[in-house]
């Protein structure tokens with residue numbers, strides 16, 4: 670059952686409690702309805718990917734109440750500060766270098782060294798961020814591949830029964846996604862959206878670089894991530910058991926108790942939540958032992974598809 674919450678104090682308090690419990694809450698922003706989860710919780714973020722049925726772990730936008738909170742998770746240079754002063758709160762997402770050890774789940778950033786940050790203007794979104802008191806990861810609140818929702822009813826059409834609650838704040842004003850600008854290196858428009866490019870250029874006092882002309886090692890879209898942040902050690906997939914010298918990453922019961930296990934109980938949400946942490950840990954152990962990483966098969970259903978996509982990238986020749 671998905672609760673339908675009113676956008677008043679009691680509805681907001683309930684929504685914040687659900688977020689604190691690691692549950693998912695859809696809420697209105699001035700662009701579209703977002704599917705919110707605690708950006709610091711691996712399980713909450715894994716649940717976002719599961720609820721949307723996303724086929725891969727592309728990075729999510731993190732919502733914060735103001736530029737000061739943004740500075741807690743991202744490095745704002747002069748350009749970022751100028752844009753933030755001009756356009757936050759509002760439909761502008763900035764991709765910025767992340768602050769290491771800010772406590773974000775690596776699933777939020779797809780383990781990249783950058784983070785996408787936005788300060789929404791919608792009063793209900795702002796009330797929820799204030800009540801929750803932490804960063805909220807929120808892609809659009811629709812199943813993957815479907816149209817972004819601009820009303821609570823659209824959210825329920827796609828996600829009823831798959832998320833804890835939706836705060837019904839009426840129709841969204843803009844109905845377009847936020848404009849995404851990367852400030853990792855030269856300013857680049859990653860996605861046109863609710864804030865026009867001309868407004869950004871006027872504020873930056875320079876034309877924006879063409880994102881299509883990007884170097885392939887500068888991921889702009891999820892599909893371009895290739896073997897980015899692959900472990901240093903070679904990775905062997907679909908392994909039945911670890912061979913001598915291999916660090917084992919298991920999945921499900923009875924796949925070896927030495928080494929790591931994405932989910933002994935075979936839970937794909939738990940496995941997704943553990944994935945990046947265990948790849949890092951396995952890489953650390955493999956580097957110490959001079960070995961290789963072997964990963965058990967993960968079923969290709971639900972979040973298993975995104976897990977396998979990430980594992981294939983980790984194992985890709987490089």
Ligand code: AMP
Pocket residue numbers: 727728729730764778781783784785807808809849859860888889890891
């Ligand atoms: P959505 O999840 O639909 O709101 O879309 C989020 C968009 O932001 C995607 O196009 C991502 O590729 C982009 N994005 C989010 N975080 C990053 C990041 N750290 N680096 C580059 N692009 C990002």
Ligand code: MG
Pocket residue numbers: 808809817
């Ligand atoms: Mg979307």
